Amino acid sequence: MNQPPEAPFELDELPFHLRLAAQALGAGLDFLQARHDGSWEAGRRSGLKEALTGTAKVEPQLQQVKLILGHPDAVHHRPGKEESLFGHERIPVTGEARASMRADCEKVLGRNAQPTGEQWKVILSMSPATLMTGGAGTGKTRTLLFRALMLHRYLGIPLDQIQILTFSREARMDLAAELQELFGLFGVVLTNDACLRIVKTPRSCLLSQVQALPELASVIPFEVFGCSPADNVSLSDGRPFEAALGTQQRDEMARCLNHLYRGNKRFSELYIALWSASLKLPHLEVDDEEVVKRAPMGWKLSEFDEELSDAVERLWCSAKAWPLDGITAQRKSFMLRGRSYNTHGYIPQLRMHVVLGFDRSEGPSLKRGPMAQMELYKEVAVKRTLLQAYFPETLIHLDSYQDAIHLAEALRNLAKAAPVFSYALKGDTSPVPLLDSFNTTAALLDSLGLEVASVASKTNFLPGDSDALYVELLGVYWQALERHLLGLSSPVIPYGRLFAMFGGSHSTGIRHIPNEVIGQCRHLLIDGAEDQTVPVASWVRAVISEIRRREMQRPVNRGLCSSLTIAGDASQWVFGSYGASPRLITDFDDLFPCPVPPTRSVLSESFRSAQPIIEAGYNLVQSLGTGSVRAPKAVARLAQDSQRVQMIGDEPHELQSVCDAAAAKGHKVLILIDSEIDKAWVGAAVGDRIRNDRAQGGKGIRVREFHKAKALEADVVVMVGDPSAGVSSWYRNQLYKLAGFSIGGDAMPGDTVSHGEALRLAHVAVTRARLRCYWFPNRGVDAGRTASVLGGLLPGLFEDRR
Numbered sequence: 001m002n003q004p005p006e007a008p009f010e011l012d013e014l015p016f017h018l019r020l021a022a023q024a025l026g027a028g029l030d031f032l033q034a035r036h037d038g039s040w041e042a043g044r045r046s047g048l049k050e051a052l053t054g055t056a057k058v059e060p061q062l063q064q065v066k067l068i069l070g071h072p073d074a075v076h077h078r079p080g081k082e083e084s085l086f087g088h089e090r091i092p093v094t095g096e097a098r099a100s101m102r103a104d105c106e107k108v109l110g111r112n113a114q115p116t117g118e119q120w121k122v123i124l125s126m127s128p129a130t131l132m133t134g135g136a137g138t139g140k141t142r143t144l145l146f147r148a149l150m151l152h153r154y155l156g157i158p159l160d161q162i163q164i165l166t167f168s169r170e171a172r173m174d175l176a177a178e179l180q181e182l183f184g185l186f187g188v189v190l191t192n193d194a195c196l197r198i199v200k201t202p203r204s205c206l207l208s209q210v211q212a213l214p215e216l217a218s219v220i221p222f223e224v225f226g227c228s229p230a231d232n233v234s235l236s237d238g239r240p241f242e243a244a245l246g247t248q249q250r251d252e253m254a255r256c257l258n259h260l261y262r263g264n265k266r267f268s269e270l271y272i273a274l275w276s277a278s279l280k281l282p283h284l285e286v287d288d289e290e291v292v293k294r295a296p297m298g299w300k301l302s303e304f305d306e307e308l309s310d311a312v313e314r315l316w317c318s319a320k321a322w323p324l325d326g327i328t329a330q331r332k333s334f335m336l337r338g339r340s341y342n343t344h345g346y347i348p349q350l351r352m353h354v355v356l357g358f359d360r361s362e363g364p365s366l367k368r369g370p371m372a373q374m375e376l377y378k379e380v381a382v383k384r385t386l387l388q389a390y391f392p393e394t395l396i397h398l399d400s401y402q403d404a405i406h407l408a409e410a411l412r413n414l415a416k417a418a419p420v421f422s423y424a425l426k427g428d429t430s431p432v433p434l435l436d437s438f439n440t441t442a443a444l445l446d447s448l449g450l451e452v453a454s455v456a457s458k459t460n461f462l463p464g465d466s467d468a469l470y471v472e473l474l475g476v477y478w479q480a481l482e483r484h485l486l487g488l489s490s491p492v493i494p495y496g497r498l499f500a501m502f503g504g505s506h507s508t509g510i511r512h513i514p515n516e517v518i519g520q521c522r523h524l525l526i527d528g529a530e531d532q533t534v535p536v537a538s539w540v541r542a543v544i545s546e547i548r549r550r551e552m553q554r555p556v557n558r559g560l561c562s563s564l565t566i567a568g569d570a571s572q573w574v575f576g577s578y579g580a581s582p583r584l585i586t587d588f589d590d591l592f593p594c595p596v597p598p599t600r601s602v603l604s605e606s607f608r609s610a611q612p613i614i615e616a617g618y619n620l621v622q623s624l625g626t627g628s629v630r631a632p633k634a635v636a637r638l639a640q641d642s643q644r645v646q647m648i649g650d651e652p653h654e655l656q657s658v659c660d661a662a663a664a665k666g667h668k669v670l671i672l673i674d675s676e677i678d679k680a681w682v683g684a685a686v687g688d689r690i691r692n693d694r695a696q697g698g699k700g701i702r703v704r705e706f707h708k709a710k711a712l713e714a715d716v717v718v719m720v721g722d723p724s725a726g727v728s729s730w731y732r733n734q735l736y737k738l739a740g741f742s743i744g745g746d747a748m749p750g751d752t753v754s755h756g757e758a759l760r761l762a763h764v765a766v767t768r769a770r771l772r773c774y775w776f777p778n779r780g781v782d783a784g785r786t787a788s789v790l791g792g793l794l795p796g797l798f799e800d801r802r
Contacts, residue, residue: 447579
């Protein structure tokens with residue numbers, strides 16, 4: 001037997017000359033990519049031997065492993081939380097029901113008036129959650145009514161389990177009439193009262209739930225407190241986004257205010273400080289355009305200021321408006337940029353200086369003296385501008401004898417009665433009475449889903465900003481007002497508080513509502529979802545969740561299902577500045593989680609406007625990032641003679657010509673206005689024509705505000721005015737950030753909402769037109785931030801004739 005060759009020497013064991021030769025030979029073998037057979041065989045045998053040795057050592061260890069019996073280490077497992085608002089049941093829309101409804105629609109409506117495929121998708125949806133979107137004129141409301149018809153007429157769901165919610169009282173009345181007409185076509189006869197029980201606003205639906213509780217049966221919403229319209233059914237709808245106060249509301253607010261003013265020292269101090277801020281002459285920066293223009297004249301008038309002060313004071317004394325109680329009548333000289341100017345008095349209680357101005361009742365041609373080159377009222381205005389820019393202390397500039405008398409009276413009664421005054425938050429167009437302002441701001445906070453009392457602690461202001469006083473005052477006052485209203489013979493509660501009680505995230509009030517009342521919302525259909533508020537969305541979630549919770553408690557609930565159908569268009573979201581939010585549409589999946597995939601349908605055919613009108617309206621909103629991704633297409637029957645939107649100047653005869661041309665063709669005209677100035681301009685231009693039309697019982701011309709244009713349409717639409725994005729407001733931006741409007745980290749969400757609203761108002765106005773649209777935009781207040789400027793109007797869609 002051949003013996004294995006002897007193992008080779010280690011390289012380090014060889015003599016130097018042999019080690020050198022071995023290294024050279026090894027390098028050569030590597031270079032030639034060859035091998036030395038003996039060395040390779042020796043390495044192979046060595047590797048096998050090591051492998052066998054290792055296996056032998058492992059086997060005994062494997063035999064020592066013990067079998068471990070029993071449960072592994074304890075882990076605490078918890079059940080998950082069911083997040084879905086709906087069960088797994090689908091709405092049982094059978095093939096027979098589908099065929100029957102389609103056949104009846106063809107027989108009743110005719111082949112050319114059938115719902116489109118996109119509409120049928122919504123009408124026959126089997127999912128508990130259905131979302132329908134579409135541009136203006138695509139038939140969203142009509143489809144929603146067909147959906148209600150399918151649920152009742154073809155699936156046998158009782159009418160007392162179907163609730164349709166719409167935006168306003170006017171929309172409710174119109175929708176109820178349409179429901180009655182449609183159901184009648186299919187053999188379902190409904191009375192007007194029955195329709196109004198099916199069609200409600202969120203407010204009236206909530207109120208019916210609240211008043212079903214014995215302890216709240218007589219509750220009155222503050223928004224309609226003291227109102228007594230003939231139509232009591234509609235009283236509960238309130239006036240969404242209309243915060244005007246009635247006499248009884250104002251009386252109770254004033255009574256609460258004075259009680260708090262006399263009994264709460266901190267409140268009275270804040271109130272007087274805010275009153276002082278409202279009296280203070282508004283400050284102007286030294287580089288303001290008005291200051292730069294008037295300053296040269298003002299510096300020259302310095303040498304005549306004593307004479308000017310005497311002349312003005314003589315007028316006030318002649319009018320018996322000077323001196324006044326509470327104001328120390330004494331001259332004091334101040335140096336402004338090295339020049340001397342005089343004040344007329346000082347108010348110790350407010351620590352404010354007083355300068356008398358020029359009352360408008362005096363003749364405009366008066367001068368301070370025969371040598372004066374400028375009228376007195378102009379010199380007073382120049383001095384006022386300098387004081388606004390350079391006066392170092394707090395100053396009141398009295399420009400009216402009547403206002404001065406009211407000021408003296410308020411000072412005289414300051415210890416026992418709260419002064420009545422107006423205030424303007426930064427960004428507001430003009431001051432309004434404080435109680436009206438409080439009511440409007442509280443309504444905005446309620447709509448945004450914010451607690452009025454706690455907002456002050458979540459906002460911040462620059463030092464000296466009087467808006468900080470306003471916010472703190474409102475928080476204290478509104479808590480006192482709600483307590484005061486609850487103490488009346490019939491409890492009065494603001495709608496914001498009612499929504500918080502029955503729809504808030506921590507509210508349990510909805511659990512006490514009787515089954516027959518909350519069951520009316522088992523199948524909920526919401527129209528105009530883009531202009532509902534945050535509390536409405538929370539309340540809808542609470543209602544659906546409560547219905548499901550009750551069904552889960554029943555031993556047998558087979559066949560009982562609930563559904564939600566939402567219709568809206570984020571491009572027509574026009575009440576964002578009042579606190580409305582399109583999140584019912586944009587956050588549909590998050591708000592209404594459903595185990596069954598929801599049905600979504602985008603209506604893409606417009607049955608109202610001609611294509612040029614549709615494209616022009618879409619051009620205004622396509623940059624906003626909400627709403628339809630493309631403009632709807634006009635159906636074939638609307639391919640009539642049409643034209644681009646006509647941009648016209650400020651000439652009244654142009655409006656007269658438009659109305660004459662429309663009347664000659666028998667067309668209806670809708671005039672939309674943006675402000676009271678626009679209303680007066682329209683009245684001067686075509687007021688007689690409108691009044692004559694009314695006297696003859698016609699409605700050939702209607703005039704409405706831009707914000708009230710939705711749900712209207714006409715052959716010809718005339719837009720008078722230019723919706724404005726307004727002025728930036730630090731306070732409102734903070735509120736909208738708190739309410740969750742800061743999409744993408746937007747630092748000024750309030751300004752963003754106002755910007756978009758201006759464009760959407762114009763979009764809605766344009767898309768009310770069937771054939772023609774004319775726009776008189778020159779009456780816009782803010783030429784830099786109006787819809788016609790912000791919209792980037794395409795010449796191919798808008799023809800500028802100004």
